[in-house]
Amino acid sequence: MAPHFTRICLINPPSAFLLDERVFVNLGLLKVAAVLEAAGCTVDFVDLSGVQNYLDVLEHYCSGTTHDVVGLTATTPQLPAVMKVREVLRNRWPQARLILGGPHTTLMYAARKVEQKRGTVGGRGARGVDLLETAFDVLCAGDGESAIFAAMAKAPPKYIDGDDHHSPLFMSNADYEASPLPARHLIDMKSYRYQIEGRPATNLIAQLGCPFNCGFCGGRNSRSLRLIRTRSSESVVQEIEFLHREYGYCGFMFYDDELNVNPRLVELMDQLTALQERLGVEFRLRGFIKAELFSDAQAAAMYRAGFRWLLCGFEAAAPRILTNIDKRATLDDNNRAMAIARRHGLKVKALMSMGHPGDSEETALAIRDWLIGHRVDDFDVTLITPYPGTPYHDLAVPHDSLPDVWTYSHPKTGDRLHARTVDYAVTADYYKGIPGGGYQSFVFTDYLSSDQLVSLRDRIEAEVRQALNIPFNQASSSVFFEHSMGQGPSLPDSILRQARPEAVVAL
Helix, strand or coil: CCCCCEEEEEEEEECCCCCCCCCCCHHHHHHHHHHHCCCCCCEEEEECCCCHHHHHHHHHHHHHCCCCCEECCCCCCCHHHHHHHHHHHHHCCCCCCEEEEEHHHHHHHHHHHHHHHCCCCCCCHHHHHHHHHHCCCEEEEEECHHHHHCCCCCCCCEEEEEEECCCCCCCCEEEEHHHCCCCCCHCCHCCCEEEEECCCEEEEECEEECCCCCCCCCCCCCCCHHHHECCCCHHHHHHHHHHHHHHCCCCCEEECCHHHCCCCHHHHHHHHHHHHHHHHCCCEHHHHHHHHHHHHHHHHHHHHHCEEEEEEEEEEECCCHHHHCCCCCCHHHHHHHHHHHCCCCCCCEEEECCCCCCHHHHHHHHHHHHHHHHHHEEEEEEECCCCCCCCCHHHCCECCCCCCCCECCCCCCEEEEEEEEECCCCCCCCCCCCCCCCCCCCEEEECCCHHHHHHHHHHHHHHHHHHHHCCCCCCCCCECCCCCCCCCCCCCCCEEEECCCHCCCCC
């Protein structure tokens, strides 16, 4: 589909809720930039991540140029910042078509689809979609690589559904394989600070989607986030070789939901081992695995290929809570995965969460005891928020007595989770805390209040870190842009870069 417009500004929004915003690059938006470049479009890429005064930067940029089409992306925690960006754009470029895609849009429309199937009128999904459709001119759900061209047509619809797997906008495995690499030349890669075992590192995605049904996880009702799309091992190896040769990286973070969902994982690891032998280098790798699918053969191949760290969403240490989450993995599966990792010299970062249906002080403290008992190498304990697009959100009903409270009941156990209404357009306080009490909780159970969940989470983190001698994660300061400090009328290339169609990389 040929776009009516051939010039666009893409904006990567800030993520002030993160301890360090410039760690992992936004591969989704860079992938959209790459397909636009490949089609001959002119792309301005404005990277506001890690910029403290991002609205001043945007005002500065808008004062020196104009655009008729602007593309933005947003996760749910990014939405408050994106709404502020939208306000600047509306004031500066009232003629511009504002396109919003990304996970929040996808999840909101997925939530509305669930409501429509259930016959719910005026639910949270519908209200969230109404807010987005009032604020933006075009909404793109699901895969954006083809949807962006539909959004740039002369008279696009308000809603473009790239989340419908029957649509030609939905990427097949062949489409994914053939698509260009993310347009990493449109950001300042060296400003993204990440290391694995002392080696400079960056992130990539080898496959799309997660087929599992965890209750807290966004996208369980979204086809683009749930259906697995893969590319060949050769394609992944070629991307890693390109990143090594072009940027000098020797560390790679696989940001796939679970690497070992792919039955060709060992094949990929063997090819990466061969690549390092050919290049005469040693890589260090890191990625997520699914506990119940983890095997000795996978672990051995991963270690040979350079893996020294694994991340795994164990989530809970009480069997009933694992049931309530709808985890496929049992406590025995989680214990077995830890044992396999230990046998093969792989360190494990355990990802745990609280605020699930039926959570109590007993089930919460079981997390502490499990982490200490297994002497994990690192860990997170987070408080969940029922995002749009999660079963906890989409299948909840109004509380029978408390206003603005929604209740999810697990169909098997009957255990309940209650969530206060969150205006995602104005608050991201629920996302991640900081050492010393930065958390807020908008959920509570029949056994723990919101405040008790926060207090228990903080206690568990402190006690585990002390027992295992694991330091707290430290925040990284954001950049403050001042155009008066020798930076002149132009933005630095760490914030603004323009398309170089000749730089498009297709494997």
